[in-house]
Amino acid sequence: MxxxxxxxxxxxxxxxxxxxxxxxQSIVMLMMGLELMINGLIVAGGAFWxxxxxxxxxxxxxxxxxxxxxxxxxxMGFAVVTALFRAREVxxxxxxKDLKG
Amino acid sequence: MAVAFWILAVVSVAAGIVVFVVDSMARxxxxxxxxxxxxxxAFLLIDLEYLGxxxxxxxxxxxLIMAVFMIMYMMNPAGLMPMKMVHNNRGAVIxxxxxxxxxxxxxxxxxxxxxxxxxxxDPTRELGMAIMGSKMLVMMVIGVAILATMISTxxxxxxxxxxxxYGEDLKRRRPLDPGPGQGPGLPAAEHHHGHGSCxxxxxxxxxx
Numbered sequence: 499m500x501x502x503x504x505x506x507x508x509x510x511x512x513x514x515x516x517x518x519x520x521x522x523q524s525i526v527m528l529m530m531g532l533e534l535m536i537n538g539l540i541v542a543g544g545a546f547w548x549x550x551x552x553x554x555x556x557x558x559x560x561x562x563x564x565x566x567x568x569x570x571x572x573x574m575g576f577a578v579v580t581a582l583f584r585a586r587e588v589x590x591x592x593x594x595k596d597l598k599g
Numbered sequence: 600m601a602v603a604f605w606i607l608a609v610v611s612v613a614a615g616i617v618v619f620v621v622d623s624m625a626r627x628x629x630x631x632x633x634x635x636x637x638x639x640x641a642f643l644l645i646d647l648e649y650l651g652x653x654x655x656x657x658x659x660x661x662x663l664i665m666a667v668f669m670i671m672y673m674m675n676p677a678g679l680m681p682m683k684m685v686h687n688n689r690g691a692v693i694x695x696x697x698x699x700x701x702x703x704x705x706x707x708x709x710x711x712x713x714x715x716x717x718x719x720x721d722p723t724r725e726l727g728m729a730i731m732g733s734k735m736l737v738m739m740v741i742g743v744a745i746l747a748t749m750i751s752t753x754x755x756x757x758x759x760x761x762x763x764x765y766g767e768d769l770k771r772r773r774p775l776d777p778g779p780g781q782g783p784g785l786p787a788a789e790h791h792h793g794h795g796s797c798x799x800x801x802x803x804x805x806x807x
Binding site: 507514515544569 | 600601604605608611612615616618619624627628631634635638641642644645646647650653654657661665668669672684685686687688690691692694695696698699702703706707711712714715716717718719722725726728729730734737741744745748749751752753755756758
């Protein structure tokens with residue numbers, strides 16, 4: 499159990515989440531990819547606290563912020579999907595790319 | 600300890616992969632829950648009892664709520680049909696694989712600094728003292744962010760009702776979305792009923 503092994507777990511979760519966020523067509527599935535990415539960040543934050551700087555609580559506070567962001571992201575994501583679905587009956591990313599450059 | 604960590608790590612990553620493999624979105628939600636629970640349990644191994652338990656409790660509730668939404672938006676109830684809804688699958692695999700290789704290289708090539716100090720006897724107490732003391736601003740900002748999210752989610756998700764009335768006499772409806780994919784197409788008469796903002800004239804429109 500070392501810093502590297504924890505960071506490796508974080509990187510693996512981040513990469514899997516990135517795959518989901520890039521590839522999923524359904525907006526709600528895309529959000530699950532984002533959740534997995536934040537999950538990886540949480541692992542890395544906790545590992546940095548324990549293995550590098552356990553004296554101060556900075557790492558713990560960072561994890562707390564990341565967990566909150568995860569919950570807020572889910573709430574906002576579902577609200578946006580609901581608004582989009584009410585307005586246009588759309589729940590796929592490919593049907594909501596009007597602003598694509 | 601090390602064995603427990605590696606088991607949890609494998610479970611967490613495997614469950615993360617399962618999220619994008621299973622046919623049903625509800626099952627995907629519970630796979631995501633398994634991934635998050637494994638991370639919460641891994642936190643128990645590094646003295647972060649409070650944060651580990653917090654992750655476990657919070658994510659159980661969050662994923663149960665998420666499952667309800669998932670079922671709402673599920674186009675393939677119960678996973679009866681194979682569901683493969685991806686775009687640019689190959690590109691996504693390449694990009695995420697490259698990111699993983701890059702991160703792994705960074706993890707093993709960086710010379711990480713030495714550990715400073717030892718974990719305190721009670722990290723939870725340390726965290727509590729920090730967020731009520733030197734890190735209070737962080738928690739206050741989070742509080743405002745939560746409030747803003749609550750308000751904006753309600754605003755976004757509520758049905759457009761009596762406040763969506765435009766025009767001088769408040770009889771106009773919301774302008775239609777000019778972009779493609781605006782749901783069921785309305786016939787022209789219905790389309791122009793009550794709004795004149797799309798540019799094309801409507802003989803029934805009384806005043807501009």
